[in-house]
Amino acid sequence: MITDINCFRAGKPALFCLLLLTAFVSQAQPLFRGQLEEQLRANPEKLYGYFYNYPETGFHQTPAPKGYKPFYISHYGRHGARRTHQETLYRTVLSELDKAFEAGKLTEHGKEVRKRIHTAYQEARGVFGELTPLGAQQHKGIARRMADNYPQIFMRKGVEVNAVSSNVRRCIMSMAASTSQLLVMNPSMNLSLSTGDKYMDFIAYDSPEWHSFDSDTSTWKTTLRNFEKDTIHPDRLLSSLFSQPSEMQHPLDFAIALRWIVANLNALDLGMEVDDIFTQEELQSIWETVNFKFYTLYGPNPENQGIPRRDARRLLEEILTRAEAHLAGSKIGADLRYGHDVYIMKLMTLLQSGNNLEYSSDPYQAALYWQDFSVTPMAANVQFVFYKNKNNDTLVKVLLNESEIELPIETELLPYYHWDAFKNYCKQLIER
Numbered sequence: 140m141i142t143d144i145n146c147f148r149a150g151k152p153a154l155f156c157l158l159l160l161t162a163f164v165s166q167a168q169p170l171f172r173g174q175l176e177e178q179l180r181a182n183p184e185k186l187y188g189y190f191y192n193y194p195e196t197g198f199h200q201t202p203a204p205k206g207y208k209p210f211y212i213s214h215y216g217r218h219g220a221r222r223t224h225q226e227t228l229y230r231t232v233l234s235e236l237d238k239a240f241e242a243g244k245l246t247e248h249g250k251e252v253r254k255r256i257h258t259a260y261q262e263a264r265g266v267f268g269e270l271t272p273l274g275a276q277q278h279k280g281i282a283r284r285m286a287d288n289y290p291q292i293f294m295r296k297g298v299e300v301n302a303v304s305s306n307v308r309r310c311i312m313s314m315a316a317s318t319s320q321l322l323v324m325n326p327s328m329n330l331s332l333s334t335g336d337k338y339m340d341f342i343a344y345d346s347p348e349w350h351s352f353d354s355d356t357s358t359w360k361t362t363l364r365n366f367e368k369d370t371i372h373p374d375r376l377l378s379s380l381f382s383q384p385s386e387m388q389h390p391l392d393f394a395i396a397l398r399w400i401v402a403n404l405n406a407l408d409l410g411m412e413v414d415d416i417f418t419q420e421e422l423q424s425i426w427e428t429v430n431f432k433f434y435t436l437y438g439p440n441p442e443n444q445g446i447p448r449r450d451a452r453r454l455l456e457e458i459l460t461r462a463e464a465h466l467a468g469s470k471i472g473a474d475l476r477y478g479h480d481v482y483i484m485k486l487m488t489l490l491q492s493g494n495n496l497e498y499s500s501d502p503y504q505a506a507l508y509w510q511d512f513s514v515t516p517m518a519a520n521v522q523f524v525f526y527k528n529k530n531n532d533t534l535v536k537v538l539l540n541e542s543e544i545e546l547p548i549e550t551e552l553l554p555y556y557h558w559d560a561f562k563n564y565c566k567q568l569i570e571r
Contacts, residue, residue: 187402206529207526217478223403233257246381282321362442426506466558480515483520548561
């Protein structure tokens with residue numbers, strides 16, 4: 140689990156410490172249902188799942204052992220807050236709202252919600268999937284904190300920083316936002332920017348095996364659909380919007396699509412009220428089904444037979460190769476990568492696969508093992524920070540979303556690991 144024992148020593152409230160300690164629970168042990176409910180009540184926006192906006196506070200840095208200084212950082216970041224890339228979501232929702240409006244079958248609340256969705260749709264047209272101003276600010280903030288936390292790396296005159304992104308524009312723009320912030324802080328930086336198809340083989344790799352598993356004929360898709368039918372109850376929602384909700388042919392599809400739009404509005408500064416559309420119970424029911432989908436496609440659900448872990452080996456191997464080259468040359472610098480949420484999910488699933496936890500394939504239990512908002516909020520990132528002393532002894536620690544995490548590797552310096560032990564662990568994961 141995330142290491143923040145000092146939280147308790149400092150006399151912080153127990154709930155505050157618990158939230159820190161369970162921020163990425165799939166690496167330690169499952170939550171109890173009450174713990175999950177408490178997290179969601181404390182911050183209902185987490186129910187927007189992987190549309191949850193990146194937290195800007197609450198980070199803790201354990202001081203490095205005496206004599207060790209940072210000299211290299213290897214990073215993979217998800218793009219920042221974006222507009223939804225699925226125009227079909229708007230069409231699904233607006234076709235029902237418009238049809239009911241023309242027939243005089245919307246409630247007053249339904250008419251107001253229809254106006255809001257039309258406003259959001261007009262804002263998104265022509266820029267579906269693109270980075271928002273908030274997304275750019277998220278990456279600037281992360282870059283600023285990296286430079287502040289590791290000035291020995293980023294503030295060094297002429298330091299070499301290599302950045303590469305997915306060929307998708309929101310990732311390129313995220314890279315631009317992040318590196319422009321670094322350049323403002325250190326104009327002498329020797330910065331290299333790259334993007335293109337050649338990098339997709341490690342930065343965004345999906346195997347043929349994974350695509351086959353994601354097909355509509357996969358048996359787990361039937362499990363998902365049954366879980367949705369059993370869990371999501373949209374009657375109150377529909378009655379609040381439509382005067383004759385029973386006429387709707389696909390109520391589940393409508394409710395799920397509307398939830399995606401509402402979640403995405405969290406990333407836009409439209410000054411629009413959304414809290415009056417869903418109840419927290421309705422949002423949680425939809426979130427649990429979406430979370431199960433990601434748990435199965437990209438996470439540690441035994442149903443996927445380790446496909447996400449195998450896919451992540453390419454990225455982990457590239458991270459190790461670049462790190463070994465830096466260590467061999469004793470260079471100070473950074474490798475920054477900008478990609479997508481699901482590949483962070485795959486990478487963390489691989490890194491945590493040595494913890495011997497028995498995961499459940501039961502969709503009703505998935506949310507206790509895996510919470511997508513903790514793994515990949517907007518602008519999620521993984522940082523591997525390398526330290527060395529005068530004797531060239533190297534340590535490394537891993538941060539998920541700027542919070543230190545514990546790996547199943549023996550160490551007397553938690554959250555720091557000896558490089559050889561860390562490297563051997565990762566190579567075993569790759570070879571296995």
